Every structure is written in C-alpha cells, then in structure tokens.
Amino acid sequence: MSAPAEALPAQLAGSAAARAVAALPADTLVCDMYEPRGAEIYHDFTLGDTSEVRDILREVRASTGTVLELAAGSGRLTFPLLGLRRELLAVDLSESMLALLRERLALLPAAAAARCTAVRGDITTYAAPEPVGAAVLGTTSVSLLGRARRQAMLRRTWQNLAPGGIFVLTTAQISADAGDLAERALQVRGASGSSYQVHDLVAPDRAGRYTVVLGPDGGPGVPRTVCHSYIRVVPLAELTADLTAAGFTVEHTATLPGERYAAALVRARKEGAR
Ligand SMILES: C[S@@+](CC[C@H](N)C(=O)[O-])C[C@H]1O[C@@H](n2cnc3c(N)ncnc32)[C@H](O)[C@@H]1O
Incomplete structure (x- = not known):
C-alpha cells in the first residue's frame, strides 16, 4: 500500500x-x-527565517499606537514587533499556530508578554476592540486569500485603522x-x-x-x-487597485530581493489626521 x-x-x-x-x-x-x-x-x-523583518519594522516604527498583526502564526514577526514596545494584537485563524505563539509568549518577561494579545480570528472579518495605529500582514500571507476574501480583508483592515494609520503588507511575486x-x-x-x-x-x-x-x-x-x-501570486497592480478601492492611499511599494520569488512590500494609509 x-x-x-x-x-x-x-x-x-x-x-x-x-x-x-x-x-x-x-x-x-x-x-x-x-x-x-x-x-x-x-x-x-x-523559526530562524528573518525575511522581511527589517523592512516591516522600518515601516511600523514610523507609526504610533497599537499594532495589529494579521496572520501572526507562531510569531515569527510578532517577537520583533514586540521589540518596538507597543501594544500588539496578534490575530490568526489557526488554533495550532496560536498555541505555539502563546507558548513562546509565556517565556517572555511578564511586562513584554502583557503587551501582546493573541486572538483567534479570521482576518477577513476580525474587528479590533479599538482603532489601531498600524496593521501588518507579512510573509506574503495576502496570497493565501482568493480575491473576494482579500478585498473583504482590506475593507476590514481599513475599518480597524485609526485615521492616519498605516497598513504594511507583502505579496509574493515571481522574480x-x-x-x-x-x-x-x-x-x-x-x-x-x-x-x-x-x-x-x-x-x-x-x-x-x-x-x-x-x-x-x-x-x-x-x-x-x-x-x-x-x-x-497576486499582481501588484491588482493589489494596489484593491487597496485603493478599500479606501487606502498607496504611499510606497518596494521589491524585496529574492532569487526565485521576490516579495513586494506595500505601505498604504488610511487618510486622516494622525
Ligand atoms: C505563511 S503563515 C505566516 C505566519 C507568520 N506571520 C510568519 O511569518 O511565520 C500564514 C498564516 O496565515 C494564517 N491564516 C491563513 N488564513 C487566515 C485567515 N483567513 N485569517 C487569519 N489567519 C489566517 C495561517 O493560519 C498562518 O498562520
């Protein structure tokens, strides 16, 4: 057999x-x-993969307020984001990934662990308890969603942001x-x-x-x-059009180097007073 x-x-x-x-x-x-x-x-x-970490931190540092990390998984980006000493909401659909994240959070000093709330939720519908200053969807995870769900996630993320807040996301491209x-x-x-x-x-x-x-x-x-x-592989033009349709202003795009796949990083903003 x-x-x-x-x-x-x-x-x-x-x-x-x-x-x-x-x-x-x-x-x-x-x-x-x-x-x-x-x-x-x-x-x-x-666990040892540092892809995107520096690029995402650079963008998030330029914002203020709570960070909403979408599709946080077991925390590959969560821990570097916690290093910014901001409140962090880490959302993921997979109970198994969240269990790994919570195990790792429990090893942090209590004050650092207390800044992170790990929540089970679907990023296409998750409503944050308060408006956030920055949302992050890294590791090209936008590519896991088909277009209708991606558009729902973009609208929902716009609603979760405070005016002036930023959304930083990466999408997979073939180099x-x-x-x-x-x-x-x-x-x-x-x-x-x-x-x-x-x-x-x-x-x-x-x-x-x-x-x-x-x-x-x-x-x-x-x-x-x-x-x-x-x-x-979500074409960058399609993603930026969907971001605009969801209410965002696309401020910056950059290609992160990769040998076979290159991630494109996008920073979009919900306009309004910061
Ligand atoms: C490629 S992993 C990235 C995890 C983490 N950010 C990292 O860098 O390792 C994608 C994550 O997206 C989560 N995910 C997929 N669809 C989701 C959805 N609709 N809502 C919330 N999380 C989702 C998966 O459970 C998984 O943890």
Missing part, C-alpha cells in the same frame, strides 16, 4: 513531490501547512529574472535540528506556487507528516 499522494492538491499529480509522497509509508499524514502537525513543521523550519522555474527539491534543517525535504513548484499558469514539505521519520509508531500550501 502506498501513502495517500491523492491527498495532495490534484494539480500536483505527476510531480516529483507526489512521487516522493507516494513512496512514504501508508500511515503518512498529509495535511494543510497550518493544521496541527503542519503548524509544528512550519514553525520549526521558519523578474528567475530563469529556471522547474520543480525543485531541497533539504532544509529546522530549528530543532530535524531535516525536511521541501518541494517548490510554480503552477503552470504562473498564478501561484505550491510548497510541499516532507517531515522527518519520527521513529517507530510515529507516522510521517507531509504538509502543503498554495500561495497565489
């Missing part, structure tokens, strides 16, 4: 990722990247100079020392990318885990 390669998105049929999963034991768990076992894997292999877009597999070592086999595939229409991560062999009686995610 082979592992449930069919549990991967149908678009991955015939890929090296699907073949690698099919070769795993039959009890292998295949799940979304942010489901319980996937969340642990995501957290382990992104203009990316030559070879063939599927590739690489070994990545997580913070725990575990080794992961990561497959990266660009969709044939270049509208997005798939990531498939094969977790390590956990030993006798512990099933292997494979997690996957699909990240849309």
Whole structure:
C-alpha cells in the first residue's frame, strides 16, 4: 500500500513531490501547512527565517499606537514587533499556530508578554476592540486569500485603522529574472535540528506556487507528516487597485530581493489626521 499522494492538491499529480509522497509509508499524514502537525513543521523550519523583518519594522516604527498583526502564526514577526514596545494584537485563524505563539509568549518577561494579545480570528472579518495605529500582514500571507476574501480583508483592515494609520503588507511575486522555474527539491534543517525535504513548484499558469514539505521519520509508531500550501501570486497592480478601492492611499511599494520569488512590500494609509 502506498501513502495517500491523492491527498495532495490534484494539480500536483505527476510531480516529483507526489512521487516522493507516494513512496512514504501508508500511515503518512498529509495535511494543510497550518493544521496541527503542519503548524509544528512550519514553525520549526521558519523559526530562524528573518525575511522581511527589517523592512516591516522600518515601516511600523514610523507609526504610533497599537499594532495589529494579521496572520501572526507562531510569531515569527510578532517577537520583533514586540521589540518596538507597543501594544500588539496578534490575530490568526489557526488554533495550532496560536498555541505555539502563546507558548513562546509565556517565556517572555511578564511586562513584554502583557503587551501582546493573541486572538483567534479570521482576518477577513476580525474587528479590533479599538482603532489601531498600524496593521501588518507579512510573509506574503495576502496570497493565501482568493480575491473576494482579500478585498473583504482590506475593507476590514481599513475599518480597524485609526485615521492616519498605516497598513504594511507583502505579496509574493515571481522574480523578474528567475530563469529556471522547474520543480525543485531541497533539504532544509529546522530549528530543532530535524531535516525536511521541501518541494517548490510554480503552477503552470504562473498564478501561484505550491510548497510541499516532507517531515522527518519520527521513529517507530510515529507516522510521517507531509504538509502543503498554495500561495497565489497576486499582481501588484491588482493589489494596489484593491487597496485603493478599500479606501487606502498607496504611499510606497518596494521589491524585496529574492532569487526565485521576490516579495513586494506595500505601505498604504488610511487618510486622516494622525
Ligand atoms: C505563511 S503563515 C505566516 C505566519 C507568520 N506571520 C510568519 O511569518 O511565520 C500564514 C498564516 O496565515 C494564517 N491564516 C491563513 N488564513 C487566515 C485567515 N483567513 N485569517 C487569519 N489567519 C489566517 C495561517 O493560519 C498562518 O498562520
């Protein structure tokens, strides 16, 4: 019996990722990247990743008031943001990611931990208790939402901001100079020392990318885990048009360097007295 390669998105049929999963034991768990076992894997292999941190902090520093971090996950950006010594609302849909975030917050000095409120919520509908000075949606997570939900998230974020507040977000782009877009597999070592086999595939229409991560062999009686995610490539022109339609003024865009994928950073403002 082979592992449930069919549990991967149908678009991955015939890929090296699907073949690698099919070769795993039959009890292998295949799940979304942010489901319980996937969340642990995501957290382990992104813990040391500092992408976007400096760029986002630079933008947020120029604002005042509470920071609303959308799709905070296990806190990769949350902890650097807490270093700004501002109140922070960290919102995420995944209970598993939030549990990892809360575990890490509990290790902070009490005064620092008290500045962060971790909330389970959907960023397309979440209403902050008070208007915030800055909202952040990093790690190109806007790309996880289809267009209608993305537009709802932008409207909701505009409502959550105080007049004069900023929204800083990043979106995944395929690098203009990316030559070879063939599927590739690489070994990545997580913070725990575990080794992961990561497959990266660009969709044939270049509208997005798939990531498939094969977790390590956990030993006798512990099933292997494979997690996957699909990240849309949101054209910058489409995103800025949607920001404008939601009421924002787009003030600044920048391309953050990347070898195959480049993130575009956008700073938009809700006009009004600061
Ligand atoms: C790529 S991870 C980024 C997490 C974190 N910002 C980081 O840098 O590691 C995307 C996160 O978005 C969350 N997410 C996806 N859709 C969401 C939604 N509609 N509302 C809230 N969170 C969502 C997932 O649970 C996941 O934690």
